Amino acid sequence: MPFSKPITFRTFLTAPIEAETLMPPRQAGVYVVTRKEWDGGGNPPENDVVYVGRTTALLYRTIVLVTDAIGFTGQGKGSANSYYHSGGHNIWEAWKEKRLSRDPRTLYLSWNTDCCEACEEIKLYEQCRKNECFVGVATPPRCNISGHPIGSGK
């Protein structure tokens, strides 16, 4: 289950200019936000995940995540005030309230397209939900594919 080499939000925002290879693909996948750099490839560091999500469209969802997270979002409290991505809004709010010490531009984004998105998301969610830096996400639904490690009913 290889995660991409993490890049900062700041690098992400310049990816179309710097290198197209830095951009997430348009396909389905899981994405994570961490405070610290890590090598990618394996699993993200459990105690440092700020956010985890899954999508059918990685490029679009990560663009709107980063947009909300750097402050192009409603200034009201609560993810209902997000413009496009509630997790991005939660990151912005956590930083504004000093619950997250890292400037959102310095957070790291990584993604994985080579996994069952449902299984990977719920696994990472279960690992990370008690982290002090985790900004919160609704409990993801369990995978409903028979035979998967985190299938329904387990």
Ligand SMILES: [Zn+2]
């Ligand atoms: Zn699965």
